[in-house]
Amino acid sequence: MQGFTPNTDFSELHSTMRAIELASNSIQMQISPAASEAIILSLGQSSQPYKTCQFILENSLVATARFQAAAAIREAAIREWGFLNADDKRSLISFCLCYAMQHASSPDSYVQAKVSSVAAQLMKRGWLEVVAAEKETLFYQVNQAILGIHGVDVQFAGIKFLESLVSEFSPSTSSAMGLPREFHEQCRRSLERDYMKTFYQWTQEAASSVTNRIIESDSVVPEVKVCTAALDLMLQILNWDFRSNTSDTKINVFSAGVGQDGDSFRRPECHLVQPGSDWRDVLILSGHVGWLLSLYAALRPKFTYEGYWLDCPIAVSARKLIVQFCSLTGTVFLSDDGKMHERHLLQLLSGILEWVDPPDAVSKAIENGKSDSEMIDGCRAILAIANVTTPCVFDNLLKSMRAIGTLTFLSMWMSEVIKVLITRNTEDGTWSWEARDILLDTWTALLMPINTITVNDLLPSEGIKAAANLFGFIVECELRMASASAFNDEGDSDYLRASISAMDERLSSYALIARASIDVTIPLLTHVFSERVTRLNQGRGIIDLTETMEELYSLMLIIGHVIADEGEGEMPLVPNAIQTQFVVNSVEADKHPVILLSSTIIKFAEQCLNPEMRDSVFSPRLMESIIWFLARWSSTYLMSSDGIGEKILDSGHHYEHSSKKVLLSFFGEHNQGRVILDIIVRISLITLTSYPGEKDLQGLTCYMLLHSLVQQRHICVQLVALNSWHELANAFSTEKTLFLLDISHQRSLAQTLVRSASGVRNSEESSQYVRNLMGHIATYIVEMSSKSNLKNVAQQPDILLSVSCMLERLRGAASASEPRTQKAIYELGFSVMNPILVLLEVYKHESAVVYLLLKFVVDWVDGQITYLEAQETAAVVNFCMRLLQLYSSHNIGKISLSLSSSLLSEAQTDKYKDLRALLQLLSSLCSKDMIDFSSDSIEAQGTNISQVVYFGLHIVTPLISMDLLKYPKLCHDYFSLLSHLLEVYPETFAQLNSEAFNHILGTLDFGLHHQDVDVVSKCLRALQALASYHYKETGNGNIGLGAHAMGLKDSSGEVQEGLLSRFLRSLLQLLFFEDYSSDLISVAADALLPLILCEKGLYQVNDSS
């Protein structure tokens, strides 16, 4: 293709223009788009196409051609910027700017917008090299335009230019220029310091100058466009991430500008506008806010006119700016005890109230068809205000205008929104949902600090009352929603955990509101709960109780959130409000509202032990909520070891938390704790035995409730002393129904029961406890494996099921290994070692069983290996190797034949999981060399871990196909193990036979060219280890990697390159000629140095050539 040369005469310019026009047109009509695109691209890629482009811009009648010309200017100029002389640069910028202004009133405004943005980008490109005076000249023109001297259209174009300029200078929206991040950062800083405020003032003036025309006219005038653009620009400037005045002066240029996404309102850490004290005159003292509010107030009556409506652009922009002003904070206000800030917020609030007050009337209007935007924006504004004030200031704002405080108003407002929400019972996504969520966030913003720092009187008493009223209403509505949805069968997301996590944010906000008025809300909850329970008891057997059951379910979730926090893995503390708000006499502990509430619920839950009650009332879903509640409640209150929490909390102030003491001692070990623990265990046993097939319920019981109980030793001590716990253990061993649990639940249960052995008095007894619990299972496996007709019966479904159950139980027990029970669990595993191999042979086609077998071994070895004595280690290692060999012999060269692609891919997945387990097994064995608690060295028995693991790897590696390495986890595990081995045991590696050796090298080479950075860096580290090893050893006169490093003659007599030179080449190739992540540079360098040192000769030859 012919390039576009700079010095061309008119006819050439003309023909180029024609070519571009044709190409632009044919692209739009989808005629040979590739060719047309190439023509257009070549314009931008040609050298100095500016004249041509300018010619096209000025003369072409085809808008898209003009657009492409502008794009070409941008592309060429950014690329050639370094070569252009100052005059060229200046003239390009001013051409673009003038073009945009002169053609402001032309149609196809997107062309003007493009040219304007090109001007902005070029201006930024030259920003740091151009002297201030030159900028002034350009900005003078812009200012003239914005002032409206050349008419409305030019005024609009001027504002739009500034808008693209500001957006170009903001790091998050800037265009790429191929320059370092620092360049963008310097531009940003310079604009913020020298021009931002001036731009704002110009825009402000422009907007004020057209205000009267807009207000006076009853129809849409051209000035509306200008005003809207001005409002948008002001919003954009206030959205700027102001840095100069914030205390955080050190700026990380790499992270700067990230964030600020549109939904920042939804997050608790709301976006704050902090322009600093320099802006005080413009934003606060100039009466700017007053102007904005009155502009919007004047617009409101016009919404019925032609061309105006509630969501017309100018109204939307004005509201957005008002909301933005609510987030204004920091040193822009005088430090006069917040008076100035309060006045500012008050002024805004008085304007915003018009949109939402009275809430009932407004919501009615919306239901009758009015747009919801004012309501939603009002909610956003109140959230913004809540984010910059304390609850007291917040509450006082409204008091100067009305008889009620802002909190009371907020409470009424939200009640109204919720009322609409439940009466319409609408789907997600309607205005009442959105408003409810924003208002809940508002409460969270107000109450969150109180919740964490324990200051009682932060909330005014009137506010507390408002919170109490609102919470009462919320409970009422949630109950109404619950009973209305009781017969809803739609949606499979009924599962408790799913529904809780979906509701969690909402429930936590409810809990904050409840805790703000805890002395009212707890008795309220007790009352509502008891009332429902009474209703159940009275209606049982007479009426359908589903609605009440659903109400109780919902109440259980709310109460759980109000009185206890989620531990998130740590021990949750009693919520501050509950610790501090109640004044209780320790003698009358049972009158403590929280104790009353807890006891009511536990008493209710206990009723499920009665078979009749269970059948009629305690549905699986209700039980799920009970188990969930008991788990959450018990981790906060039950036998809580209060010592730790108290110290953390009380450091700093000296409150006497009598309420907490009463609570914890009441539910402590020496009081009601044991009784309640007993109830909990008995309820658990019931869910496991009397709710056949209810997997979800049983899963909650095993994973959440029982599992968390045995985490603390002092609770284990109590547990093993309970009869009910022994009943559970007994049922586990003998009861048939427990064999019907999901097998992973059985594993969890085995783990839990074994772990509770830590509560048994001494290690001898705890070993006995484990033997009693698990002994018969081992016996079963041993007997099964020695059956003469095993091959015939093994595949029977009933045998298959019971073998699976037993293996999962063994695995659960193995994973609960602790120093005290280690011996017993070792014996357990030792006794089934041979049977495991027998079963592996018999079930070789039953992938599910194979996996269970492998996983048991993995968990068992992992739990034991560090404790084993030399002889035991030798036995275990020997066993593992036999296992690996057996597995390999079954699977190597095996092909599954099936028509079903999903069955084939399942088979592939099974293989992947097996191999991953085997790699884990090898890693566990590896760890013996790192951590070893045994009394003698394992070398005594002649066990060399490194040889064992290399041997294991040698068995496993052929099973790992390239297809299987596509599973990221397997790939990751494999290379972790490999690089670990090479790093730690290079000497063993050197002794491998050439087949094994070459196989590992092959994989290493594969790994080096892998896409995953992590895998590559693991291989690089392995290389580094090998090369350093060789270098050090040879330096000491040893052979190091010996023949492998030298290069070998293979069987056909050809000389193979030594491994180090081979990898030196391959690494240099990678570094010089291939794409790789910059994260690899340092580790690649680490690997390169020893390689070069080992192969100096080769490196220098390459270097010179």
Add this chain to the structure above:
Amino acid sequence: MSDEEHQFESKADAGASKTYPQQAGTIRKNGYIVIKNRPCKVVEVSTSKTGKHGHAKCHFVAIDIFTSKKLEDIVPSSHNCDVPHVNRTDYQLIDISEDGFVSLLTENGNTKDDLKLPTDDSLLTQIKDGFAEGKDLVVSVMSAMGEEQICALKDIGGKN
């Protein structure tokens, strides 16, 4: 002849216990189940409730182990399902005959000649190619509910 008779008998015997009842809740992914009187392998299990406060039910998606057809079933999780007795036996492959039958060597040294090759071309070539190359092949034959089919292939001659 007597051999064949005997085989017939043992088949009938297996038929008597060709399925076992098992609680639906205990049947997991990768397990077996009988749906519409066909032995299937389960590829997906999900649970839901019959009404909010009702009992759990299991929804099975399974694949017919012989025809690879997809079948689905919903069963209350405390009820019993039929689970097929799926047996797999390894035989060494001796010959492939022209008429589409294979000749297999049984453990006690007899041959088993009643098993047809798969009709699907890709499976067929996988078996035929390996055999043609002279590899020592072991085939796994899967049998359930009176049907049988070759389900896997393994080259045991690789090591030599």
